[in-house]
Amino acid sequence: MAWALASQKESGIPLGRILVDEEIISEKDLAKTLALQKNLDVVDLEDYEVDTKASVLIPVETARRYKMLPIGFQGGKLLVAMANPLDVYAIDTVQVATGKRVELVVATESAIDAAITEYVGASTHLRTTMLDAAHSQEVADNPVIEVADELPVEEDAPVVMLANEILTQAFKMRASDVHIENEERDIKVRYRIDGVLHEEMTIPLNLRALIISRFKIMSGMDIAERRQPQDGRLAINVDGTRVQLRVASLPTTHGENLSIRLMSGSSGTIKLADLGLDDDILRLYRDAFERSFGAVINTGPTGSGKTTTLYGTLMELNTRAKKIITIEDPVEYALPGVTQIQINRKAGLDFAAGLRAIVRADPDTIMVGEVRDLETAQMAVRSAMTGHLVLSSLHTYDAPSAITRLVDMGVDPFLVTSSMRGVLAQRLARVLCESCKKEVLYTRAELGLMGIGINLESAIFFQPVGCRKCGQSGYRGRIGLFEFLAISEEINRLCVRRASSVELKKQAVSEGMRTLYQDGILKARRGVVSLEEVRRVVL
DSSP states (O other): OHHHHHTHHHHTOOTTSOEETTEEOOHHHHHHHHHHHHTOOBOOTTTOOOOHHHHTTSOHHHHHHHTEEEEEEETTEEEEEESOTTOHHHHHHHHHHHOSOEEEEEOOHHHHHHHHIIIIITTHHHHHHHHHHHHHOTTTTOTTOOSOSSOOOSTTSHHHHHHHHHHHHHHHTTEEEEEEEEOSSEEEEEEEETTEEEEEEEEEGGGHHHHHHHHHHHTTOOTTOOSSOEEEEEEEEETTEEEEEEEEEEEETTEEEEEEEEEESOGGGOOGGGTTOOHHHHHHHHHHHTSSSEEEEEEOSTTSSHHHHHHHHHHHHOOTTOOEEEEESSOOSOOTTOEEEEOBGGGTBOHHHHHHHHHTTOOSEEEESOOOSHHHHHHHHHHHHTTOEEEEEEOOSSHHHHHHHHHHHTOOHHHHHHHEEEEEEEEEEEEEOTTTOEEEEEEHHHHHHTTOOOSSSEEEEEEOOOOTTTTTSSEEEEEEEEEEEEOOHHHHHHHHTTOOHHHHHHHHHHTTOOOHHHHHHHHHHTTSSOHHHHHHHHO
16 A cells, blocks of 8 residues: 555655555545555545635645545544655644644545635645735725836735635636626625626735736736726636636726626537436437528527527537538637627627628538527528528526517518527526435425425425535536427417417417426426525526
8 A cells, every 4th residue: 555655746646546466445445545644534525524724724736635634623632634644754744834733634536626616725735825915005095096107026925825826716606707896995806606696805006007908908808998898808727627717897986897607628629428318308409400401599588598408409519511600709619610600899790791692602401599680580580591500598487478578679580480490498407416405395385375286185395405516505406407399380379469478378288398397397207406406596
């Protein structure tokens, strides 16, 4: 075992996957073996209540480098959890840094990494960097200044480190957005995680000029312009992953606010089957977009995952035999083999103008980011009727409403029915944490009050609890809820008669369409989401 640990660094095998007698042992087995060898206790950090006064005693870099975390005090000593208690140098380092004698326990490397992120990474380092920046800011008594005369460009400048740490922590906490909001007395930093905002930290007001200007410089904005909204883009690398960021500034009464959208990963890895589309809905959806011509619409509110679904659809269609052109606002991912056009309204390039130019370029498939006006809608419908497959999105509540929205825009009903292949509506619901979700028994009366008809006296569903793995939220990740409206002959007739969305939905349900709510209930029965979450995002 000692030989295995000593040769770990040279072999490249991470701690927790050590080669012993030509076999890979698990993290938990390794922790038990090391603890037995050193006569130490093993601690499960997922259930251990870490003392935050202890956890902040060492820098985050030291904690991550040596895979260790102070977790409490015991008999006048500092209790430290380590993945490798044989590392004498690491033990000496923490004793020198804290000035305390160390009592060791053993924990798995993955558990220590998670605990560092929760107790050290997102709190200590951010706040230390923030305080360093505040102390180094010479204009601390003059918060009226909006743009610093000289902005730090050194990578180790406190404000630079603070900006980088905000983005790094957002990525590690799986945030989709970062909101930097100026208020009367300070600046709030909030992360949107699984669709819900969480306040992460507060920045002193005297840092407003530097932190806002730093992000604007990084994203290519004009730091001297503070009265007009601006848009910018940048890319960062976090732990070997390239993350694309879209930044938008918004002037407010207290100063500029920034909204930063994180788009990590590659669009080439998006698979429709991984988004939550069940086999029956996916089969109907594929039947619609695999046609050689026609229009397929994806609908839902902002933030419901429409763009991700459209990109996943394009990746399935993207072959050497097809020419695909998109027009978007903005282009969120670069798609290999796909011609992508960015909207530029200042140059006169909007969706309608771009769509007219695209049709002349002889594409097989066209993706229009969003249908917002009559001209774009008419161009999209006519393109779908003249031999092109057109994919686009609309902002409507459900799938039947997409048809009535196009008619209300001014598109002739017979053109809608002639071109439309189908409409996919969707929402995003938070997924229950597998580690802590609990079963809950609902009676038939309780289910009836929620509009759920089940021919049982009672039924088991699941509810969130909260644990270390999910950040005490009870949820981890999100999944799509879907409904697909296939355009049948009866739907066509109703559309030509300008029937309401209620009539269209009633007919679609009678033909077998599973609604968003029904799809959510089905996923709740499987224990993927909670009933409360389904009601929150659908009703």
